[in-house]
Amino acid sequence: MISHQVIQSSLEELRGITRIDLCVLETDGSQVASTFDASGITLEMTRSFAQSPAEGQNLQGCHFFKVYDEGILAYILLAKGSGDDAYMIGKVAVSELQNLIVAYKERYDRNNFIQNLLLDNLLLVDIYSQAKKLHIQTEAMRVVYLIETRDEKDVMALEAVRSVFAPKSQDIITAVDQKNIVVVKSVGEEDTYDTLDEIAVMLAGMLNTDEDSSRIRVAYGTMVSQIRDLSKSYKEAKMALEVGKIFYPEATVNAYHTLGIGRLIYQLPQPLCEMFMQEVFHENTPDTFDEETLSTIEKFFENNLNVSETARQLFVHRNTLVYRLEKLQKTTGLDIRVFEDALTFKIALMVASYMKYLEKEQL
Incomplete structure (x- = not known):
């Protein structure tokens, strides 16, 4: 009403x-x-x-x-x-x-339709019949953005998002749960993933107006041309949001097509992760490393395994850094100065982060 x-x-x-x-x-x-x-x-x-x-x-x-x-x-x-x-x-x-x-009922019906469509609650025949009834194009390029707010039922964030998109456009703004705002965005022929990323960055910047930059996170899926595939783009955006929180906590924008190895690890079963961690670290898991060791490893990876540059940024002598890396090699059996061992170590750290996430979810 x-x-x-x-x-x-x-x-x-x-x-x-x-x-x-x-x-x-x-x-x-x-x-x-x-x-x-x-x-x-x-x-x-x-x-x-x-x-x-x-x-x-x-x-x-x-x-x-x-x-x-x-x-x-x-x-x-x-x-x-x-x-x-x-x-x-x-x-x-x-x-x-x-x-x-009529307009408000249609808007309500459109929201219900989109919500059920995203959650896979509609048969294929119902998708096309209802879309026709609600004057929604069935063949058009679209992408789903998912905006996670810190507070449940964040009305101000919802209204701010609605103000960005023209009310008479084909874009639809709705919500499927208490903390997530969904934007089904129409995509033009000239738009690329760079364009989509600019929109995501704009939304995150607009909504993160306070000092806590983690307040709003924005993720988006891949572009789809058929209305029936919007649920696929929504699931991709949802995965991007979760993977971003686990492996890229500093980022406020995550795109499904840029998740890389994080997306692969996210889909691994827990027993396989535990087996891999045991093979790589035995009893010396990453949570047993001290803060100095962890910061050294992180900085070494940031500098593409460059010993001299890492030593300079850590304000330590080159020999001191080499000593730390050799000590790590004796503990784990991995020399991260060698590319293959570094790759194994990096993946293992990401798997460790994923396992921490699984443990937290199970509480």
């Missing part, structure tokens, strides 16, 4: 244009919105008109009209005045209200 605030705004706009005061009442006589003091209109008067077969009446200096929703009486509208102008504006206001009812 339309909010009272929307109806009030519509009445005020009509009042500003026509100078005719208007009032909308529920069928039981309670007031919804008004531009004048309608206290002279009694509940009995409204209820009597609602129950009568008449479509309009002139009572107490006002024209009364009925507003329907698919043949069912939804509201009573009053146009103040007994002349032809008040009658004509009243009829216009009735038409405006009925159009608003």
